[in-house]
Amino acid sequence: MSKSFINHFLLFIVLLVGVVMSLSLGSVSIPFEDIFKSLFGLSIENSTWEYIIVNYRLPKTITAILIGSGLSVSGLLMQTLFRNPLAGPYVLGLSSGASLGVAFLIMGASLLSGFLGEFLYSKWAIILSASGGSLLVMLAVLSTAQRVKDTMTLLIIGLMVASLTSAIVSVLAYFSSSNELQLYIFWSFGSLGNLSWKEVGILSLCWFIGLSFAVFCLKNLNALLLGENYAKSMGVQLKKNRILIIVSTSILAGSATAFAGPIAFVGLAVPHLVRQLVPTNDHRVLLPSIIFGGAILMLLCDIIAQLPGTESTLPINAVTSIFGAPVVIWLLLRKRKLNF
Amino acid sequence: MSSEFNQSKILLSASSLNLGYKEKRSVISVAEAINFEIKTGELVALIGINGSGKSTLLKTLSGQIPALSGEVKIDNQLLSGLHDKNLGSYLSLVLTNEPVSRQLTVMELVALGRHPYTNWMGQLSEIDVEKVNKALSQVDLIQKKDKLCDSLSDGQFQKVLIARALAQDTPLILMDEPTTHLDMFHKAYVLQLLKTIVKTSQKSILFASHEINLALQLCDKIILIDKGKVDFGTPSELIQKGAFKTLFPADFIVFDEVSKTFRMRIQDD
Numbered sequence: 001m002s003k004s005f006i007n008h009f010l011l012f013i014v015l016l017v018g019v020v021m022s023l024s025l026g027s028v029s030i031p032f033e034d035i036f037k038s039l040f041g042l043s044i045e046n047s048t049w050e051y052i053i054v055n056y057r058l059p060k061t062i063t064a065i066l067i068g069s070g071l072s073v074s075g076l077l078m079q080t081l082f083r084n085p086l087a088g089p090y091v092l093g094l095s096s097g098a099s100l101g102v103a104f105l106i107m108g109a110s111l112l113s114g115f116l117g118e119f120l121y122s123k124w125a126i127i128l129s130a131s132g133g134s135l136l137v138m139l140a141v142l143s144t145a146q147r148v149k150d151t152m153t154l155l156i157i158g159l160m161v162a163s164l165t166s167a168i169v170s171v172l173a174y175f176s177s178s179n180e181l182q183l184y185i186f187w188s189f190g191s192l193g194n195l196s197w198k199e200v201g202i203l204s205l206c207w208f209i210g211l212s213f214a215v216f217c218l219k220n221l222n223a224l225l226l227g228e229n230y231a232k233s234m235g236v237q238l239k240k241n242r243i244l245i246i247v248s249t250s251i252l253a254g255s256a257t258a259f260a261g262p263i264a265f266v267g268l269a270v271p272h273l274v275r276q277l278v279p280t281n282d283h284r285v286l287l288p289s290i291i292f293g294g295a296i297l298m299l300l301c302d303i304i305a306q307l308p309g310t311e312s313t314l315p316i317n318a319v320t321s322i323f324g325a326p327v328v329i330w331l332l333l334r335k336r337k338l339n340f
Numbered sequence: 341m342s343s344e345f346n347q348s349k350i351l352l353s354a355s356s357l358n359l360g361y362k363e364k365r366s367v368i369s370v371a372e373a374i375n376f377e378i379k380t381g382e383l384v385a386l387i388g389i390n391g392s393g394k395s396t397l398l399k400t401l402s403g404q405i406p407a408l409s410g411e412v413k414i415d416n417q418l419l420s421g422l423h424d425k426n427l428g429s430y431l432s433l434v435l436t437n438e439p440v441s442r443q444l445t446v447m448e449l450v451a452l453g454r455h456p457y458t459n460w461m462g463q464l465s466e467i468d469v470e471k472v473n474k475a476l477s478q479v480d481l482i483q484k485k486d487k488l489c490d491s492l493s494d495g496q497f498q499k500v501l502i503a504r505a506l507a508q509d510t511p512l513i514l515m516d517e518p519t520t521h522l523d524m525f526h527k528a529y530v531l532q533l534l535k536t537i538v539k540t541s542q543k544s545i546l547f548a549s550h551e552i553n554l555a556l557q558l559c560d561k562i563i564l565i566d567k568g569k570v571d572f573g574t575p576s577e578l579i580q581k582g583a584f585k586t587l588f589p590a591d592f593i594v595f596d597e598v599s600k601t602f603r604m605r606i607q608d609d
Contacts, residue, residue: 083439219462223455226504227438233402234455234508235428279488281443284461340443 004285007278011292015065018299022061025303027311028052059200060193061299066200066207067192067260068270068298069291070252073214075267076290080221080283081245082155085340088268089253092154092246093137093161095262098254099188100165101133102126106184107176123194126187127258134254137161138246145242151228154242189315190261192302199259206255213248214287217241221283265320266301269328270294275340276331297324350416351511351544352378352401357410359396367408370396371565374410376572378546378561380511383538385555386548388565389587394548395516397565401546402514403427415511428456432508434501434515434547442489446500449489450475453507475506478537495526499533506537515547527551531558552584553601575600 023035030053034044038053074089082091090096105125144157173181195203220241223231232238253267271286274293278285298320305319357374360367370393378384388394399405401412403419412419414430422430432453440449453475454468464472476482479499489497498518505513518534519527531554534545538560546563549555555562556575564571564583571583578584584595584602593602 083441216460219455219458219460222452222462225441225444226449226452227435227440229404229435229438230433230440232404232424233428233431233433234453235425236455237424275443279443280445280448281441282448340441 004278004289008288008292011289011296015292015296015299018296018303019061019065022064022299022303023053023057025306025308026052026057027306027313055197056193059195059197060302062200063192063195063203063260064298064302065295066203067256067263068266068294068296068301070207070210070256070294071263071267072270072274072290072294072297073211073287074249074253075269076271076283076286077214077217077221077245077249078267079271079340080224081242082151083224083227084155085272086268087155089249089256090162090262090264090267092141092158092249093165094134094250094253095257096162096165096169097133097135097137098130098257099133099169099262101129101131101136102187103169103172103184104133105129106187107172107180127199130258131254134250134257137165138250138254142243142246145246146239151242187261188317190263190317192260192298192316195259203255203259206251210248210251210255211291213244213251217244217248218283218287221245225281261317263317263320265324266294266297269324270297272328272340273297273331276335281340348379348381350377351380351414352546353413354401355411355413357400357412358408359393359400360408361396361405362408369408369568371568371570374563374570374572376561376563376570378512378544380544381538381542382544382560383535383558384544384546384561384563385551385559386546386563386565387550387552387555387587388548392565392567394565397563398514398516398546398548402431402433428508428510430510431512431514432505432510434505434513434518436517436520440501442492442497444489445486446476446481446489446492446503447472447485449500450485450503450507453504453509456508471509472507475503478506478541479503479533494521495523495529498522498526498530502530502533502537506541506543511543513543513545515545517549518547519549519551528554531555552587556600 024030024032028049030049034046034049035053037044038050044050071089078087078089078091079085081087140161141154141158145154148154173184220231220236223234223236228238256263270293271290274286274289275281278289280286301316301319301323304323305314305316307314354374354376358369359371359374360369374397386394386397396405400407401419403422406420414422451464451468451472454464454472455462458464458468473482476485479502481496481499481503484492484496489500492500502518519530522530531551534547535558537543538545559575561573562575562578564578564587566583566587571578571581573581579597579600588602592605594605595602
């Protein structure tokens with residue numbers, strides 16, 4: 001236990017460094033001293049700086065932590081539920097559901113614009129339609145989950161739903177104007193910024209609820225490491241447990257997608273990265289490590305996306321994969337083995 | 341009640357049990373009219389050729405699929421009346437070909453057997469740790485308890501799975517082919533281990549196996565499934581009845597009643 005405590009402590013220190021770096025980097029350079037001052041509520045001379053830190057950088061940093069850890073935890077849940085190393089937060093079709101919702105909003109907008117007018121292009125409309133899309137897909141998957149015996153079937157159904165929705169998005173895209181298309185593509189790039197404190201609050205609430213579900217499943221997740229038949233023989237109620245895990249994933253990954261767009265890679269990769277560091281599959285150790293790991297990776301990607309020293313930013317969805325994928329490949333080649 | 345009586349109490353019984361699967365429109369019967377009684381402290385082998393219904397019987401006995409008709413009783417309680425949640429304290433399983441994670445230490449994996457008894461976080465109590473250690477020493481793995489299962493040989497890993505079932509501390513253990521993938525020495529070793537377990541701990545073990553020759557030498561009773569018919573008895577009772585004669589095609593494999601072994605018939609031409 002003490003060894004995993006040290007591990008978690010180290011991860012926490014790295015996370016703190018990440019937080020400070022993410023707060024201090026941006027298109028406007030602000031001295032360290034002033035960042036700390038404004039964080040602790042002391043007034044600083046330059047009120048613009050204070051505004052940037054409190055209303056722009058701080059919410060973004062918190063968003064990065066919530067989304068990175070939320071996606072990673074849901075990746076872990078899916079990998080254990082399906083006993084499949086390729087599973088991630090989106091295998092149940094959550095992000096495709098969200099994409100479908102947003103695609104309908106943006107590209108189907110011309111049909112509805114008469115009723116809704118300006119609301120259509122507001123941030124809340126996008127958040128609502130993304131969550132609506134995810135929710136619909138989640139309900140469909142949940143109702144299947146109650147019917148199918150075999151978890152593998154569920155995985156395949158999730159993949160089918162994903163390809164179905166992406167086909168519908170393509171059809172919508174084919175008939176839409178270049179303006180609408182651009183708007184949709186920008187959404188699909190993902191973004192950690194632009195969240196107000198109110199939105200950060202809602203995201204934190206979802207994160208907390210989703211994570212509570214996950215903590216509640218910890219014991220049964222460990223039993224699932226032996227496979228479903230063993231788990232059942234030890235008294236795990238498979239269907240009930242499956243539904244709890246799906247609900248947790250949907251809340252965590254669904255809210256992340258709604259607020260920041262479909263961020264790829266993190267949820268799939270972080271559990272594998274962390275398993276390389278923590279040599280166990282015991283979820284009681286893995287879960288906190290993965291929360292830290294996901295938050296750190298997301299902050300790191302955010303820092304890189306800022307392109308330190310320049311004024312432009314890269315889309316976060318691209319950064320996570322461009323910089324994350326080689327890291328995972330390198331780790332796997334070095335270890336020659338997937339710790340799954 | 342004398343302790344003598346307790347020692348030979350009936351732990352698992354099947355009466356006029358019919359096995360099979362219900363499909364949408366038809367019922368597929370696998371084996372019919374099964375009757376047997378397994379007492380505490382008995383090692384029982386379940387023998388039958390591939391596809392004879394050994395797995396179906398094990399699945400039925402462990403409550404994974406319902407019986408077509410008839411009844412199964414564990415410790416004098418109807419299996420069909422037991423809730424999933426409580427089943428884990430009556431019987432434990434050792435299965436083959438499950439996607440068991442090997443990224444756990446031996447101790448962690450065996451400790452998962454305490455699942456039915458631990459709190460909501462799966463925290464091990466002192467009693468749990470004691471039972472896990474006892475299970476590990478029963479299979480002679482106490483030295484390796486901090487090793488990752490990934491680093492073990494197949495034979496050692498099989499012992500870990502048996503230890504997990506022992507840690508679950510149930511009166512009955514059901515095993516599906518516990519000796520597959522093992523060499524001849526380890527096959528004999530594992531079966532000998534099972535024999536020691538039932539003799540020292542008053543547990544009963546029912547295991548499906550293709551190791552007929554070893555089973556005949558070692559087991560207290562045998563359940564033999566042959567073409568939908570089920571025989572039950574001690575090895576010598578079954579031999580006397582001639583139950584093994586028709587198990588395999590006689591022009592390939594014959595049963596030698598003197599040495600109590602199956603032999604290949606060597607084609608002379």
